[in-house]
Amino acid sequence: xxxxxxxxxxxxxxxxxxxxxxxxxxxxxxxxxxxxxxxxxxxxxxxxxxxxxxxxxxxxxxxxxxxxxxxxxxxxxxxxxxxxxxxxxxxxxxxxxxxxxxxxxxxxxxxxxxxxxxxxxxxxxxxxxxxxxxxxxxxxxxxxxxxxxxxxxxxxxxxxxxxxxxxxxxxxxxxxxxxxxxxxxxxxxxxxxxxxxxxxxxxxxxxxxxxxxxxxxxxxxxxxxxxxxxxxxxxxxxxxxxxxxxxxxxxxxxxxxxxxxxxxxxxxxxxxxxxxxxxxxxxxxxxxxxxxxxxxxxxxxxxxxxxxxxxxxxxxxxxxxxxxxxxxxxxxxxxxxx
Amino acid sequence: xxxxxxxxxxxxxxxxxxxxxxxxxxxxxxxxxxxxxxxxxxxxxxxxxxxxxxxxxxxxxxxxxxxxxxxxxxxxxxxxxxxxxxxxxxxxxxxxxxxxxxxxxxxxxxxxxxxxxxxxxxxxxxxxxxxxxxxxxxxxxxxxxxxxxxxxxxxxxxxxxxxxxxxxxxxxxxxxxxxxxxxxxxxxxxxxxxxxxxxxxxxxxxxxxxxxxxxxxxxxxxxxxxxxxxxxxxxxxxxxxxxxxxxxxxxxxxxxxxxxxxxxxxxxxxxxxxxxxxxxxxxxxxxxxxxxxxxxxxxxxxxxxxxxxxxxxxxxxxxxxxxxxxxxxxxxxxxxxx
Numbered sequence: 089x090x091x092x093x094x095x096x097x098x099x100x101x102x103x104x105x106x107x108x109x110x111x112x113x114x115x116x117x118x119x120x121x122x123x124x125x126x127x128x129x130x131x132x133x134x135x136x137x138x139x140x141x142x143x144x145x146x147x148x149x150x151x152x153x154x155x156x157x158x159x160x161x162x163x164x165x166x167x168x169x170x171x172x173x174x175x176x177x178x179x180x181x182x183x184x185x186x187x188x189x190x191x192x193x194x195x196x197x198x199x200x201x202x203x204x205x206x207x208x209x210x211x212x213x214x215x216x217x218x219x220x221x222x223x224x225x226x227x228x229x230x231x232x233x234x235x236x237x238x239x240x241x242x243x244x245x246x247x248x249x250x251x252x253x254x255x256x257x258x259x260x261x262x263x264x265x266x267x268x269x270x271x272x273x274x275x276x277x278x279x280x281x282x283x284x285x286x287x288x289x290x291x292x293x294x295x296x297x298x299x300x301x302x303x304x305x306x307x308x309x310x311x312x313x314x315x316x317x318x319x320x321x322x323x324x325x326x327x328x329x330x331x332x333x334x335x336x337x338x339x340x341x342x343x344x345x346x347x348x349x350x351x352x353x354x355x356x357x358x359x360x361x362x363x364x365x366x367x368x369x370x371x372x373x374x375x376x377x378x379x380x381x382x383x384x385x386x387x388x389x390x391x392x393x394x395x396x397x398x399x400x401x402x403x404x405x406x407x408x409x410x411x412x413x414x415x416x417x418x419x420x421x422x423x424x425x426x
Numbered sequence: 427x428x429x430x431x432x433x434x435x436x437x438x439x440x441x442x443x444x445x446x447x448x449x450x451x452x453x454x455x456x457x458x459x460x461x462x463x464x465x466x467x468x469x470x471x472x473x474x475x476x477x478x479x480x481x482x483x484x485x486x487x488x489x490x491x492x493x494x495x496x497x498x499x500x501x502x503x504x505x506x507x508x509x510x511x512x513x514x515x516x517x518x519x520x521x522x523x524x525x526x527x528x529x530x531x532x533x534x535x536x537x538x539x540x541x542x543x544x545x546x547x548x549x550x551x552x553x554x555x556x557x558x559x560x561x562x563x564x565x566x567x568x569x570x571x572x573x574x575x576x577x578x579x580x581x582x583x584x585x586x587x588x589x590x591x592x593x594x595x596x597x598x599x600x601x602x603x604x605x606x607x608x609x610x611x612x613x614x615x616x617x618x619x620x621x622x623x624x625x626x627x628x629x630x631x632x633x634x635x636x637x638x639x640x641x642x643x644x645x646x647x648x649x650x651x652x653x654x655x656x657x658x659x660x661x662x663x664x665x666x667x668x669x670x671x672x673x674x675x676x677x678x679x680x681x682x683x684x685x686x687x688x689x690x691x692x693x694x695x696x697x698x699x700x701x702x703x704x705x706x707x708x709x710x711x712x713x714x715x716x717x718x719x720x721x722x723x724x725x726x727x728x729x730x731x732x733x734x735x736x737x738x739x740x741x742x743x744x745x746x747x748x749x750x751x752x753x754x755x756x757x758x759x760x761x762x763x764x
Contacts, residue, residue, distance in 0.1 A: 145483065156554040184522070187549060187560040188640070211525060216494040222525040223561060302526070 089120055089233040095192055096127045098228045101163035105132040105155055107178035108169040112138075112196055115239050120169060120194070132158040136174065140327060143173045143213050145221075151181040165190045165228070171197035171244075172204035172331075176222070179210030183225035193227045196236040198248025198282075199332055202255065202289035205230045207297040207310075218318075218326075224301060230290065234282040242368075247332025249274060249367040250313075254339060255289045257360065258309045259296070261405030263288050268359070271366050309407045312399040313339030319384035323376045336369035337425075345413065345421040346401040356404050378422035427458055427571040433530055434465045436566045439501035443470040443493055445516035446507040450476075450534055453577050458507060458532070470496040474512065478665060481511045481551050483559075489519040503528045503566070509535035509582075510542035510669075514560070517548030521563035531565045534574040536586025536620075537670055540593065540627035543568045545635040545648075556656075556664075562639060568628065572620040580706075585670025587612060587705040588651075592677060593627045595698065596647050597634070599743030601626050606697070609704050647745045650737040651677030657722035661714045674707035675763075683751065683759040684739040694742050716760035 104124060108117055113135045121131045134154045136147050155164070166189060168178035175193050182191035193205035211222020237245065252274075256264035266284070267274075273281035293310065300307040317338030321329055329337075340361055347357040361371045385396065397411045398418075442462060446455050451473045459469045472492045474485055493502070504527060506516035513531050520529035531543035549560020575583065590612075594602035604622070605612075611619035631648065638645040655676030659667055667675075678699055685695040699709045723734065735749045736756075 145487065149483065152552055152559060153554070156552060156558060184549075184559050184561055186558060187547065187562055209525065211522075214490055214494060216491070220494060220524060221490060221522050223522055224525055 089116065089194065089231070089236070090123060092123050092127050095167075095229050095231055096124075096129060098190070098192065099129060099165045100190060101161075101165075102128055103130050103132070103160060103163065104165045104167050105134060105158070105160055106167045106169050107134045107136065107151060107174060107181065109136045109138040109171075109174050112170040112174070116169060116196060116236060132160060132164075136177065138173075140173055140213070143177055145212060148177055148181060148212050151177065152185060155181070155185055160185070160189075162186050162189055165192060167192045167194055168205075168227075169194045169196065171195065171200045175200055175205050176210050176219075177212060179208070179225055179227065180212055180222055183210050183223035188225065190228050191225070193230040195230065195232055197240055198237055198245055198286075199251055200248075201230075201232040201234070201237070201286045202248060203251040203293065205232070206290050206293045207307075208301065226301075232286050232290070234279055234286060237277055237282060243330065244332075245275070245277070246368045247330040247336075250332035250336040250339070250364070250369055252285050252289055253360075253363060253367065254310075254312055254335065255292045257339070257343075257401060257404065258312050258399070258407035259292045259405060260288065261403075263292075264363075264404055268363060271363065275367070305409075308397070308409055309399055312401075312407050313342045315385055315398060316341040316381070319381050320373050320376065322384050323380055324373075329370075333370055336364050336367070337371065337373045340364060340371040341373075341421055341425060342398070342400060344424060345398060345417060348417045348420060349400055349410070349413070351400055351402045352404070360404070373425045376425050378419050378425075381422045381425070427454065427532065427569070427574070428461060430461050430465050433505075433567050433569055434462075434467060436528070436530065437467060437503045438528060439499075439503075440466055441468050441470070441498060441501065442503045442505050443472060443496070443498055444505045444507050445472045445474065445489060445512060445519065447474045447476040447509075447512050450508040450512070454507060454534060454574060470498060470502075474515065476511075478511055478551070481515055483550060486515055486519060486550050489515065490523060493519070493523055498523070498527075500524050500527055503530060505530045505532055506543075506565075507532045507534065509533065509538045513538055513543050514548050514557075515550060517546070517563055517565065518550055518560055521548050521561035526563070528566050529563070531568040533568065533570055535578055536575055536583055536624075537589055538586075539568075539570040539572070539575070539624045540586060541589040541631065543570070544628050544631045545645075546639065564639075570624050570628070572617055572624060575615055575620060581668065582670075583613070583615070584706045585668040585674075588670035588674040588677070588702070588707055590623050590627055591698075591701060591705065592648075592650055592673065593630045595677070595681075595739060595742065596650050596737070596745035597630045597743060598626065599741075601630075602701075602742055606701060609701065613705070643747075646735070646747055647737055650739075650745050651680045653723055653736065654679040654719070657719050658711050658714065660722050661718055662711075667708075671708055674702050674705070675709065675711045678702060678709040679711075679759055679763060680736070680738060682762060683736060683755060686755045686758060687738055687748070687751070689738055689740045690742070698742070711763045714763050716757050716763075719760045719763070 166182040168175040195201045195205040208224045208226035211219045214220040313335045317335040320334040343357045343360045346352045364371045504520040506513040533539045533543040546562045546564035549557045552558040651673045655673040658672040681695045681698045684690045702709045736751050
């Protein structure tokens with residue numbers, strides 16, 4: 089964040105709008121805005137309330153208000169400084185302000201650094217569904233400063249590790265084995281380990297998204313564990329489990345399903361569950377019936393024309409999309425969560 | 427509109443959402459929905475209030491509500507049936523519903539058929555500015571049925587002619603001369619004449635937009651008469667003058683400026699003003715001072731970094747963007763409106 093020469097050449101004018109929230113602002117806003125000012129960039133500052141509950145139209149509109157009041161034009165670059173929610177709102181504001189302005193992601197959580205900030209998905213929630221309103225709008229750059237992870241609550245660091253594990257499972261067995269060997273370094277926030285994990289996850293995600301930006305195929309692999317995870321978040325009530333925690337338990341279910349389908353050996357399935365557990369993340373969920381799961385997953389927007397699709401592992405480091413999962417196998421997997 | 431074989435092959439599923447308004451619905455909705463149903467397409471119907479005053483977040487949100495209540499997914503195609511406001515809202519809903527679904531324009535006003543439905547500009551107004559929130563989102567198709575123009579109020583037909591004249595002035599002297607010879611046929615709504623004008627305008631606009639979708643250069647030529655026109659709409663109060671009427675008077679000012687800059691002869695300038703007058707459109711505006719104009723145009727979002735830009739005619743059928751207009755010439759032009 090002190091090396092702004094990485095992003096200032098990308099700005100289309102000397103005006104930027106930093107969008108952040110009340111939690112991140114006291115930690116990094118002054119330092120970041122001062123560094124931009126020193127580089128000759130005038131900054132409008134927009135400080136949002138913190139939390140998924142505010143990822144809605146009212147908050148988005150407050151961003152528009154500030155941009156218009158400050159006479160920001162089409163050359164203004166919006167900079168998202170914060171976690172996934174800030175990035176989603178700021179990115180969607182950038183996608184729609186005056187029909188689209190540039191934006192840059194400066195993620196300050198592990199989840200955002202390894203996942204949310206890359207790939208151009210932006211949006212807000214609607215009372216009838218999460219992320220129902222949004223746009224694909226790619227950032228000019230993602231500036232991930234791992235030093236910001238020192239201020240991250242431990243629970244959020246662990247939640248971010250769920251997406252790191254996910255990236256390894258769907259694409260990179262070498263990363264998976266590196267995680268088995270180095271997980272404690274990440275939990276101890278050793279910078280070299282964090283840099284390695286963040287960089288490798290960004291590479292994996294960028295590669296997948298570049299091949300299928302609009303999620304007509306391969307990009308859906310990134311939803312590994314998420315179909316179950318969304319159902320868990322929903323069943324438990326949003327905000328009770330962190331997204332990464334629900335994804336972790338969802339991955340454990342997806343791993344169980346993958347084993348039933350013959351993609352994973354029992355030994356490899358156990359390795360995954362052990363790694364998730366070592367990260368301090370849930371490997372199981374209790375009290376959600378198969379009926380509840382089925383209903384909640386049927387509402388998932390990723391369900392294609394009535395035929396449920398699942399992302400499963402073919403082996404460690406390789407995933408595929410399957411629409412031929414038998415209800416028997418599915419129910420056996422779901423029964424483990426009952 | 428009875429030849430839906432033109433659009434049904436483009437649909438990605440058998441579900442579509444028709445977005446229209448309370449004025450257009452009684453005229454065409456039942457017929458259109460029945461034709462789609464006969465082609466095996468299930469239709470969600472969304473009927474909006476009529477008017478620019480409703481081109482806002484609340485109306486847009488009512489579209490999202492209906493789409494979500496009806497469980498429309500990413501394969502749903504949104505069809506805009508109506509004028510420019512319906513197209514702008516429906517198109518922006520399509521751009522942002524579940525991060526983007528397909529849409530088709532079925533414009534029912536002359537203004538929408540010759541201008542608004544082509545080019546992918548979508549959006550809504552914000553209390554602090556018109557069209558400040560939006561996206562570029564190209565329709566799969568524009569289905570212009572000139573028979574719908576029979577139900578159009580005469581004043582709106584005339585307003586649409588302003589954009590027809592504009593397209594001829596910036597790009598096609600042959601169309602301009604055709605208009606001089608055939609204007610009365612358009613005013614009498616003779617179908618062959620309407621088809622010729624609509625088709626030629628769509629071709630011109632599509633050509634310009636294809637070369638510069640995001641309006642970084644050439645597309646700005648389509649704003650000929652609009653910088654003045656927006657100021658007039660604003661000065662008179664939105665809705666008092668129709669957009670096309672303000673553009674007509676704005677074009678008269680832009681023609682006057684073009685003559686002062688040496689692009690048009692006095693005789694050609696007079697030909698343009700005469701054609702605008704024959705269309706029953708205003709060729710002058712009174713009661714707006716040069717100071718008012720200057721202030722209102724300074725707020726225009728198209729103003730680039732402080733240096734005012736004007737679209738002027740180099741000759742009939744050719745326009746260019748100029749940022750070297752002297753304040754003397756500008757004030758002389760504006761004084762004609764005082």
